[in-house]
Amino acid sequence: METVDIQAALTAYAAAWNEPDERRRQELIEHVWCEEGVYQDHRNRVVGCQALREYIHAFKRRYPDLRIELTGEVLVAGEGVSFTWRARDPEGLVWLTRQDTATLTRDGKLQSVSGVLND
Template identity: 45%
Template sequence: MNHAVADINAAKTESVEMIVMAYLAAWNEADDQTRRRLLELAWCETAVYSDPTARVVGQQALSEHIHAFTMRYPGVRLELTSPVSAHHDCVHFTWRATDGDGFTLREGRDVGKIARDGRLCDLVGFFGV
């Protein structure tokens, strides 16, 4: 691979990493307005999120889903546990959810699509992997 292509790929991966970090920050944000702003940065308006427990469409629905999750698990925090891997319009990363004491509640893997504007437009979560 020539250096120009490698530089473009590295820049694209870095941009996707920032989007994933904003997405994870939304899961860690208690304030509804701040969470919504993070999702506006990271999530397409009509994006679909699905995992074994839910399927939601759009920024507002995802924000409400995150709020319900954080009410169910007070003090929960999500953290990235792998590098963000991206190519073409696809992204992949693993994460861990911990409670307020740092105990692991759940680990998972997300696989998704990146829209033309650089935001997540489809994300599928898998638990226990």
């Protein structure tokens, strides 16, 4: 993991969640997400780039003005990383915060992201 730019991967991942343009969002996902990557939270599990694109699209339709912001430092433990983020509306109100764990491939793509709601 020492040769992988973890912060760049997480920044691109957050950018995909914030991107309003579907084509650009797809490009970001393909850049940062491995084809068989798994996203899982307390309610959902999606596998692959297409499924993640659809999941984020549904999120953006439901909450078009929320912005995902990475917060805190990224902690690396073995093959995994832990990071925190929040979703904030245009008025600055924080809707939710999360701590996620992730694994990355050797070439720096996200292989898995698992999240736990903090609020």
